[in-house]
Amino acid sequence: MSGVALHKIVKRFGEAEVIHGVDLAVEPGEFCVFVGPSGCGKSTLLRMIAGLEVTTSGQIRIGDNDVTSAEPAERGIAMVFQTYALYPHMTVAENMGFGLKMNGHPKAEITQKVQRAAEILKLEPLLDRKPAALSGGQRQRVAIGRAITRGPEVFLFDEPLSNLDAELRVEMRAEIARLHREIGATMIYVTHDQVEAMTMADKIVVLRSGHIEQVGAPMDLYDDPDNRFVAGFIGSPA
Ligand code: ADP
Numbered sequence: 487m488s489g490v491a492l493h494k495i496v497k498r499f500g501e502a503e504v505i506h507g508v509d510l511a512v513e514p515g516e517f518c519v520f521v522g523p524s525g526c527g528k529s530t531l532l533r534m535i536a537g538l539e540v541t542t543s544g545q546i547r548i549g550d551n552d553v554t555s556a557e558p559a560e561r562g563i564a565m566v567f568q569t570y571a572l573y574p575h576m577t578v579a580e581n582m583g584f585g586l587k588m589n590g591h592p593k594a595e596i597t598q599k600v601q602r603a604a605e606i607l608k609l610e611p612l613l614d615r616k617p618a619a620l621s622g623g624q625r626q627r628v629a630i631g632r633a634i635t636r637g638p639e640v641f642l643f644d645e646p647l648s649n650l651d652a653e654l655r656v657e658m659r660a661e662i663a664r665l666h667r668e669i670g671a672t673m674i675y676v677t678h679d680q681v682e683a684m685t686m687a688d689k690i691v692v693l694r695s696g697h698i699e700q701v702g703a704p705m706d707l708y709d710d711p712d713n714r715f716v717a718g719f720i721g722s723p724a
């Protein structure tokens with residue numbers, strides 16, 4: 487199992503520096519949650535780990551590999567987004583197996599991995615449906631299933647539940663937590679939802695304007711926030 491290590495990560499868009507030298511170690515198997523206000527750099531950081539944004543300077547390691555300049559497909563990660571962009575003309579099973587198919591994996595292996603992901607996410611009865619015939623929660627489950635099928639060492643989630651209604655969010659939260667227990671992969675999860683952060687995280691990273699304000703276990707940050715900003719996000723109101 488692979489952890490993720492960030493060393494002095496800087497990101498500039500043109501003249502504007504938006505990530506100012508972030509150091510972070512996410513341990514193998516850890517569920518790490520990034521929280522912070524809109525625009526603080528959560529998505530940018532995640533996209534650099536995924537290889538979807540160029541890292542201006544610094545180093546990203548996944549397991550033993552320096553992946554700072556590696557292609558996304560070489561990093562051993564899978565990312566789940568807020569909008570789940572399923573292929574409308576493909577069935578659930580085809581959507582989930584598409585990545586492996588593109589990489590030339592044999593049909594029998596794809597079927598077996600799709601089946602396993604469908605079991606984990608209770609998608610078996612829906613495998614022959616098209617996305618249009620699914621609810622929002624079911625579609626997001628397929629997007630997560632697509633990530634599982636690829637068998638990554640590291641899962642990256644960018645606010646995956648923010649398009650779902652409150653009831654479904656609670657259900658999906660439990661489901662992702664169960665997924666983490668079952669497959670034991672390293673997960674980095676971006677949210678602006680305090681409850682999600684508190685209930686799901688082994689470790690919370692509080693970001694503010696492109697730097698890390700504080701890192702800690704949920705109860706440590708709750709009981710002992712370093713400052714008012716952290717307290718405002720996850721601290722106790724006292
Ligand atoms: P968050 O996900 O925490 O809301 P983002 O990572 O999306 O924040 O954005 C961090 C900062 O980087 C913001 O100031 C945003 O405007 C800027 N930014 C993000 N993407 C781009 C881009 N492609 N070009 C220029 N600026 C960007």
Ligand code: MG
Nearest residue numbers: 528529530644
């Ligand atoms: Mg974002």
